[in-house]
Amino acid sequence: GAGVSQSPSNKVTEKGKDVELRCDPISGHTALYWYRQSLGQGLEFLIYFQGNSAPDKSGLPSDRFSAERTGGSVSTLTIQRTQQEDSAVYLCASRRGQGIYEQYFGPGTRLTVT
Amino acid sequence: AQSVTQLDSHVSVSEGTPVLLRCNYSSSYSPSLFWYVQHPNKGLQLLLKYTSAATLVKGINGFEAEFKKSETSFHLTKPSAHMSDAAEYFCVVSASQAGTALIFGKGTTLSVSS
Secondary structure (H helix, E strand, C coil): CCCCEEECCEEEECCCCCEEEEEECCCCCCEEEEEEEECCCEEEEEEEEECCCCCECCCCCCCCEEEEEHHHCCEEEEECCCCHHHCEEEEEEEECCCCCCCCEECCCEEEEEC | CCEEEECCCEEEEECCCCEEECEEEECCCCCCEEEEEECCCCCEEEEEEECCCCCEEECHHHCEEEEECCCCEEEEEECCCCHHHCEEEEEEEECCCCCCCEEECCCEEEEEEC
16 A cells, blocks of 8 residues: 655755645554654654644754644644754654554655755 | 664675674663664665564564563674665664654664675
8 A cells, every 4th residue: 555655855945944844644544753864863753643632742853843733644844944954854654553563654855954 | 761772883794694783772661672774765664573572573574683681682683685785774662661752773874795
């Protein structure tokens, strides 16, 4: 079946502009995660959605970052007033449910802030 | 708190020789552990997972890992390297007993020469 998809695959933006990154999880997966992969920082957890529960936002680096998940499916990660240090690959993952199930990752969105 | 340490940032082997990628973890409870692989310009793919069943876990492409509680290790091995194994490998621990966010190691780049 279809895996996790993300769009756009690449995004170049000017410093100070807002960007939106989209994630389509695997159908039926109730858990959705956003991670950031950057040089020197490795892979960092950003935010986690599980069903209708309040999201775990503990990994968001600043209040410029926010995310929402509409209808328990598609998620959008928004970065306001982008900075050069926001340049990274943003990865989305989904998981079937609660418990110890592996996460399935999308191909990522490469964000470059100039 | 949970953490994971990959002991080598880069491992080089010859095709047909064994592969050993080392990982140590720290966890306040019985952890769930994973190995993910990331080929150049590709998404993260699950190689194998340990979730308190058998301590020797077999994964895809001939890889396996052994959970050793006394040594807090979860090393990844393969008897015979193939050129297609060249990639970055991440050792990952589940961040909480409920299996929410994943905590990634810094990664080990595996190079395979002919």
